[in-house]
Amino acid sequence: MNSHEVSVTIYGALALGGVVVELVALSKPDRVASLGRALGRAMRTRTGRVGIVTGWVWLGLHFFGL
Amino acid sequence: MAQRSGTRTGAGSTLRTSGQAQVIVVILILAGVFDAISGNPVDALLLIGVGILLGLFPGDPEPEPTAEPSIRSRSRRVIVAGLAAVGFATVVGTFERHSWPMTAGILIPGIGALALAGTGAQQRRPGPPLELRQLLPWITVAVSLGIFELVNLLLQPGLTIDSYDHPTLSVLWDGASGGLGDSIGLLAWITLGVYLVDR
Numbered sequence: 553m554n555s556h557e558v559s560v561t562i563y564g565a566l567a568l569g570g571v572v573v574e575l576v577a578l579s580k581p582d583r584v585a586s587l588g589r590a591l592g593r594a595m596r597t598r599t600g601r602v603g604i605v606t607g608w609v610w611l612g613l614h615f616f617g618l
Numbered sequence: 619m620a621q622r623s624g625t626r627t628g629a630g631s632t633l634r635t636s637g638q639a640q641v642i643v644v645i646l647i648l649a650g651v652f653d654a655i656s657g658n659p660v661d662a663l664l665l666i667g668v669g670i671l672l673g674l675f676p677g678d679p680e681p682e683p684t685a686e687p688s689i690r691s692r693s694r695r696v697i698v699a700g701l702a703a704v705g706f707a708t709v710v711g712t713f714e715r716h717s718w719p720m721t722a723g724i725l726i727p728g729i730g731a732l733a734l735a736g737t738g739a740q741q742r743r744p745g746p747p748l749e750l751r752q753l754l755p756w757i758t759v760a761v762s763l764g765i766f767e768l769v770n771l772l773l774q775p776g777l778t779i780d781s782y783d784h785p786t787l788s789v790l791w792d793g794a795s796g797g798l799g800d801s802i803g804l805l806a807w808i809t810l811g812v813y814l815v816d817r
Binding site (some may be wrong): 558560570577585590593597600601602604605608609614616 | 626639642643646647659660664668669672676715717718722725728729731732735742743745748751752753756757759763766782784785788791800810
């Protein structure tokens with residue numbers, strides 16, 4: 553396995569980790585917060601909302617824009 | 619817009635909110651500086667600009683909304699937003715990646731969403747406060763991803779030179795085919811934005 557394949561595998565494992573965390577959160581909400589709940593709390597203030605939405609705009613620019 | 623009920627007051631809550639706001643401002647400006655160094659001037663301008671604006675005009679703690687939109691109203695909004703999202707992805711997906719038309723296609727809905735986030739109130743109840751242990755798995759995943767991205771970025775021949783052996787996520791994405799892949803990616807991106815604005 554070369555360096556590129558190792559990197560892709562690690563990214564895949566991290567994505568899988570996110571899916572597992574969300575599944576655990578849905579089955580045990582008292583132990584783990586779902587992504588929606590975490591975002592809801594983070595976005596309860598104007599600064600939080602603007603910060604999160606800025607992150608979203610940045611994602612679009614980074615992957616598609618200049 | 620959702621109605622507001624009583625105010626949430628208290629010096630502790632205000633200080634905590636103010637501290638969190640400062641953390642967000644610092645993160646945005648630092649990320650913008652690193653983006654500028656990495657040769658992404660538009661990304662950097664966005665992050666630093668929003669960071670400065672939030673630093674100059676911090677928001678006050680807000681009361682939580684008391685009423686959420688009805689299921690009927692929400693369904694209608696979901697259908698309209700879904701159709702608009704598919705139209706957006708179909709049209710903007712035809713533009714060349716990393717071009718000015720594509721950048722404009724990202725910035726127009728992006729700035730609109732930022733304006734809504736900056737001027738509007740939260741649409742839904744944020745739910746009860748969360749404890750750190752409930753967030754720890756997400757923090758672990760996010761920090762691990764950030765560290766791995768940073769390691770790969772630093773293993774590149776230069777900050778502005780991509781590496782096949784040590785790809786960042788954007789390098790992997792750039793290696794993927796355009797066309798339909800771009801439209802699908804844009805659909806996922808705009809759907810996430812609609813979800814965030816609706817929070």
